[in-house]
Amino acid sequence: MRHFIRRIAMLAALLALAACAGPRPKALAVLHYQHVANAHEIRFTNPIALSAALYRVGHLSPVDSEGFWAVFVLCNVDVTEGARRGFHYNVNQFRVSHEGREFGGLPPYSLRYQGQVDLNNAGDTLPILDAIAAEIQEGPHEQIFHTGFYPDLNYRFAIFVPKALVNYAGEELKLSYKGQPAILVGNGKPPSDLPAVGGSAGGVAAACVPPLP
Template sequence: MRYPFVSVLTLLSLAACSGAAPHRHDTVVLHYQHVANVHQINFSVQVEVPGRGEPVQSVLPLQSEGFWAVFLLCSLDATGARIPSFYVDLDRFRVEYGKQRFGPLRPYTLRLDDSVELNKRADTRALADAIAAEIGSNLPNPVFRHGYHPDLNVRFAIYIPRGLPDYSGDQLPLRYEGVQAVVLGNGAPPSDVDVVGLGGTGIAAQCLP
C-alpha cells in the first residue's frame, strides 16, 4: 500500500521541478555573444550638450576599471505556440553580476573628455544616443513575428561604470526585463579594447557559430 503513495509524491516532485523551468510555448529565447569590453569611446561626430561651451569629443568610465560591455544579439527564437510576435527593446537588457545590475546610462556616471566633468541629466540622452551610434548597430525592425530569426548580429553596449570584483574577463550574463524571455550566451570570451570610434579599434560584427 505504500508504493502508490511514494509514486504520487514522486510525480508531484517532478511536476514542481518542471513548473520552475521556462515554458517554451510562451517564452522567447534570445541568443547573444559578449564580443568586447571597451574602455574609451571617441566620437566620430562631436556631441553638443546643453550648458557646455565645447562639444564632447570622447567619454570614459567613471573609474579606470570601468568599461562598456559590448554584445551581439545573435538570434531570436519565437517559435512557441503562444508567441504571435515579440518586440525587442535593447534598453531592456541588463548585465547581472552578483547582486549588481547594469542597464541604460545614468547621470553622473560618465567622464567627459578625460576630465573630472561628468554627464548631467540634461545631456545623458544625447550622449547615450551618440554612444549607441558609435558602438552599436541598428535594429531595422524591432518587431519579430512568430518563428525563428537567425543571423541578427545586432550590436549594443551596456555601461559598467566601475570595476567588477573578481571579474576575470569572461562572458557576462545578460537578462531581458519585463517579459517572459530567456537569454543565453554562446560562451565566447570578449576581447579587451582600449578605444573605439575615431582612431580606435573595430569590434566583432558577427556572432561565432
C-alpha cells in the first residue's frame, strides 16, 4: 500500500511539473540551410601564432581521425510577425544535432597542430576560431533580422565535430539553434567530403542549390 501511495505522489508531482512547464515557445523564424561539406583539415592562408606551439601553425586536424568540420550555408531566413524584436542571428549559436547529441564549440585537446604532438589548449580557443572563420566564414558574425523574408543569404560557417558520429554515413546533418526558438530545414543535399579546406586547399561551396523535390 505504501509503495502504491508513493507512485501516486510521484505521478502527481510529474503532472504538476508538466503544467508549470507550459507549451513550448513558438518559433520566431524558419532557417533554410545546406550542408555543403565535411572537411578533415583546416589550412591557413597566413599561419597563426598559438601559445601551445613554438612555431606558427599552418594547418589543424582533429586528434580523432574520424573528426571533421561540418560546413553549412544559410540559404534564407523567414522571420514571423510574432518576432517583435526580430530574430538575433549569431553564428556561435548553431549546433550539429545527431542521434540525441549536439556538437558545437571547440573542446581543448581535440586538435593537432600540423601533425605534431602539440594540441590546442583552452587559451587558444578564440584565436583558432577567429582564424577558421577568416578562412571559411561568409556573412556577418551577428545580425538582427526583422519580420520578413530574406532570400539568397549564402552565409557560410563551420561546426567542429571532434569524433566519429554513430551510424553516420555522410548524409546531410541536422542543424539546431540555441539562441531563440527557430525551425531549421535542410535542403536534402548530401555534403562533399573534402580532405582539407582553406589556405592552399580547394574551395568549398559558397551558395545554396535548390532543395531536392
